[in-house]
Amino acid sequence: MSTPSATPPVPREVIEEAVARLAPVLPLLQGLGERFAAKGEELALVGGPVRDAFLGRASGDLDLTTSAAPEVTEAILGEWGDATWDMGRDFGTIGARKGSHTVEITTYRADEYDRSTRKPVVAFGDTLDGDLVRRDFTVNAMALRLPDLELVDPHGGLLDLAAKRLRTPSAPEVSFADDPLRMMRAARFVAQLGLTPSPEVVTAMTEAADSLQIVSAERVRDELVKLLLADDPVPGLRLLVEVGLAEQMLPEVPALRLEIDEHHRHKDVYEHSLTVLEQAIDLESDPDDPDGPVPAPDLVLRLAALLHDIGKPATRRFEPGGGVSFHHHDVVGSKLTAKRMKALRFDKETTKAVARLVELHLRFHGYGDGQWTDSAVRRYVTDAGPQLQRLHRLTRADCTTRNQRKARRLSRAYDDLEERIERLLEEEELSKVRPELNGHEIAAVLGIEPGPQLGKAYQYLLSVRLDEGVIGKDAAAQRLRQWWATVSDSA
Structure with a gap:
């Protein structure tokens, strides 16, 4: 829980630097603030846009909060904007567009929760401080009053941002009980912003993990996607597993933490999978090159990398002599992947693509010393279909051996396979292969x-x-x- 009384004043130059980053939208925001002030109402930029300004990050959102009732906000925006719309009057939110900019303005809130769902009993508040204390994390509980640009940071969000610390404005057990989805957001902010959750946040997440069940699968999926598309999703995934949230929404991942047998005959599959994910991300194309084979961030590749070995727990066998096998874990894993993604309400195309990659991720290992016939290469390409470029990257990322000689041999073998594929693609246009009779x-x-x-x-x-x-x-x-x-x- 935050301690507002212990928060020292923020140096003016720090605020000025953040405000400077808002320069492109500052005239618009201050002009709007003056209109609310003329009506005797308060207006403040709040949450993500303020946080991102202090981080030096671009933010496409313009979220504002006000003392004005929704009907007053709507009237002011109607005079100011090119278009207005009711985004959720019952929740106090009115949207407007002026030129190329869109704003969302929400009346101060003082909601209560019945804890059986994550939907609040909406109640409008009367102070900015009261609105900020109900927000998810201190780094999102900062505001800039408009039009005078006064920073309001009663919970030390700016200090937490500087310390890369994730805390809640109210007691974390209360915050997460009010809205369990905030625990998923915590993992996302760990991934996106490089924040470290405070011990009390970790404890509260662990104790409240089961409550994620009241959140819809679609909401959980959306947070998971945002986490996976971060520059470094692995710390966020580790947090989900550590506190037990992954057990609730993606149990196949913590199940990868197979106990190591006494002879250490197989790798830690969980750590291997996280490494494969990291290596797959490194192999994505430049995000600024839309014509690249797999432009970053690529959700399908990242999901496939994370889930490619989830068939191993069900197929693990201890062989005579102390060996361990995972026969057909690719096929089993593909089915488990499709089942889990359907449960999380992923769309059919994404589900099909990820499951196919999981099914094919071992296919290359039959290549051996490059003795595949042209027929086998054609089948490899045809079976991969539109996922070929992703399969290239997943297969390369799946090499996590510490044996450098083996790693170099696998890399050379895959280089050879890719060269043969390119040659056959040029010679035969394999992507258009059809029977010779229609x-x-x-x-x-x-x-x-x-x-x-x-x-x-x-x-x-x-x-x-x-x-x-x-x-x-x-x-x-x-x-x-x-x-x-x-x-x-x-x-």
Whole structure:
């Protein structure tokens, strides 16, 4: 819990430096502040935009809070803006646009929670200090009064920001009981801002982890996504696991902490997975290059890196002689990935892409010393489909061995595979590979109507194309008839 009385004054030059970063929007904000003041109302920039100004970060949000009732705010904004809209009158929020800027203004709040859901019983407050104490963390409980730009920081948020410390304005157990999603935000701020939660915050998160169950899967997913897209998501993920929150929303990750057998026959899968995630992030393309193969930050690649080994706990076997195996953990892991992502309400395309990468992440290890046939390379490319560039990066990131000779050998082998893929792509345009006979031609050769049998015939000719390359339409038709005779006889 914060201690406002212990907060020393902030040097004026620190405030001036932060205000200078708001220069592009300062005239707009001060002009709006003057309009509220003329009506006898208070207005302040609050939360993320203030925090980011002190961090030197750009912020696209303009969140403000006011003493004015929603109808008064709406009237003032109607005279000031180009357009206004009701974003949630019951919650006191009115939005407006002026030029290229959008603002959201919320009446001071003094909400109460019944603790059975995270939805508050909305109550409007009458002071800025009262509004700030109900916010999630001290670094978000700072405000700049408008139009005079006075910093209001009753809970020492600026000092916490300088110390990279994460605390709550009120007692953390009260704050998290009011809204359990704040615990997910804590992990996100650890990842995004490099903050370290105070001991009392960690304790409160641990004790309240079970309460995350009252938060919708969509809200949890959104926070997880924001965390994963941070420059360094690993510290935030570690916090989720440490306090037990991951058990509630992504239990497959803490399950990776397999107890090490006495002979240390296998790696710590949890630490390995976090390392793979870090290495995958390092292999993403420059975010400023939209034409890069996998521009950062890439959610699909990061999810696949984190989840690629979640099939190992279910498939671990201790072999005679002290060895450990994880046979088919790629297939099992793919199914677990799809199930978990569906539970978190991820969209179908993202779920399909991540699950496919998990399924394919071991495929390269059959490459050996580069003895794959062109047919096998074609299948590798075709099976990866649009995920090929991500699969390249996931496969490389999955090498975490400390044996430098082995690491160099794997890297050279994958270099060779990529070169062969590029050569075949140029020669054969593998992304456009189709059977040499189309559906109408297949139907004519076999004398069948569209239906399941036609689909099987199409897949057979596709396998011929992948295995043997281009053999010509006449040869393809002959092979098709031979296959059909075999199928018909067995039926």
